[in-house]
Amino acid sequence: MSRAKIAITLDPHVLNRVDRLIARHVFPNRSRAIQEAVEEKLARLEGSRLAAECAKLDPAFEKVMADEGLTEDVSAWPEY
Numbered sequence: 725m726s727r728a729k730i731a732i733t734l735d736p737h738v739l740n741r742v743d744r745l746i747a748r749h750v751f752p753n754r755s756r757a758i759q760e761a762v763e764e765k766l767a768r769l770e771g772s773r774l775a776a777e778c779a780k781l782d783p784a785f786e787k788v789m790a791d792e793g794l795t796e797d798v799s800a801w802p803e804y
Contacts, residue, residue, distance in 0.1 A: 732758070739754075742754055742757050742758065745757055
C-alpha cells in the first residue's frame with residue numbers, strides 16, 4: 725500500500741508522550757504511532773455516526789417490519 729508523506733505540528737507535550745511510547749517499544753516510530761492514533765479516532769467517529777443513525781430508528785416499527793418479513797410466504801421469495 726502506498727503512503728503519503730505529510731508534515732504535522734504537534735504540541736510538545738503530545739510529542740513527548742508519543743516518544744515515550746516509542747522508547748517503550750509500543751510503536752516502532754512516530755509515523756506508526758500517529759497513523760494508528762488517527763485510524764482509531766476515525767473508526768471511533770464513524771462508529772459514533774452509526775450509533776447516532778441507529779438511535780433514530782423506532783424499535784417498535786423495526787420489529788413490525790421484521791415480523792412482517794418473516795410471515796411472507798417463503799415461496800414468494802426470489803431465488804439467489
